[in-house]
Amino acid sequence: MARKLRVRVDHATCVGNAMCEAIAPKVFRLNENRQSEAVDPAGDTVEKILEAAESCPVSAIFVEDAETGEQLFP
């Protein structure tokens, strides 16, 4: 059973660089303001989602374990 994640993008910080969407397109999608939304936290592997979060140039992506609440990134 894969780990369930909670993924959040802070829109006060997101600059729409879209690298997260390029890395995990099923998880992240740009909204009409061209800021990233976490549309499906189960859309890719934990590794890919963490890679996307780490690639955010302004550290706007927060990832935690949905069950334990443990913060996985940053």
Next chain:
Amino acid sequence: MAATVKDDMFTPDVIADPYGYYGRLRDEDPVHWNYNYALWVITRHDDVTWLTRHHELFSSAVFKNDPRPAYPAIDESDLGLYEYVRNYQGDQFIQHDRPEHLDMRRIVHGYFTPKSMEAWRPFVVNAVKELLDAAEEKGSMDVMRDLATPLPVLVIAQMMGVPAEDRPYVRELAEKLLYIGRGEYDRMPILTDGMKGMLEYVSPLVDERIVRPGDDFISVLASGEKKGAFTRHQVLVNTSLLLLAGHETTINLLCNGTLAFMQHPDQWALLKKDPAGAAKWATEECLRYDAPVKSIQRLASQDVEMRDKVMRKDDRIRWFISSANRDPNVFSDPDRFDITRQPNPHVAFGNGVHHCLGATLARVEGQEVFKALAERFPDLEVATADLEYQPSITFRSLKSLPVTWQ
């Protein structure tokens, strides 16, 4: 309105104070057609944000896709040199659109993540300390010459594995490359001289990394050739680009920020009260208040309507960070330097898919410099009344910044 605004963006008063001129455009004619240079001038924060996030409407291939002659005009005998400039600039990854831009950015993006740049902080701290030790010993300092230039050159050269003894030569070439944003009609020979010199200089460094890759950044670029994202010429041009972009803009952040503190003693006092705690948001305010880059260009990829104007396909468009960062619709009391602003959604690094690759590195260098200056030189003062800026429409660059202390 248009008739009352003089449209020369290179006059000494606009160079000295871009905030007055572009601020007035922002307030009175935010999507402004500049007759003089035949281009659109975009000055509001919301328009700049929208424009930079719609890369499919606004092409970054501003040399490759633009058949028109250079602006401001150049000497007719230099038209051949301009072709060289177009080919050189056109191979920079920042002057590409998707899908090629994404392939190229993927190669370099991972090297510059916030987490990997944080690992460079101790190196930056130590470099700042050594430069300030030397200044202290000498008893005087030109912030530009003795701190703001050597620090980022040192850092980017270290990342790229450029030998220490070559760094002054790299800076010399970089100064020629900066003519890209200037208006002199005879600027082409200097510019192409810098470009040719840079390619010649980096060529053997790249050759070596192709054969024996290391953990330096030139090896990262060279890996792009093996992966098919870059041609060899593109590896060379982008190595040169990163050597230049990796320091020129940071020089401006460090000088303009230091000057802002010197001109606002209350904010300098605030920083000195808690240098380590205040440095982060202080650096953001320096980036907002007197941004290193004033404006960047795009080409309309199709007809685009903005406010009540229609920009036609292939029109030149310049978006102005300097005015967007002072937009009263976004920042209260925007002309006030206030290091406690939080959040601070300035657009000094742009926005969208072309958001500055080196943003985190610039932030780390700014934070460590402003913190160290506040700790070590609490009574720092500007030693001249005569501050001059380079006549560039792209960069907000002081020519020098001499300071004194007790």
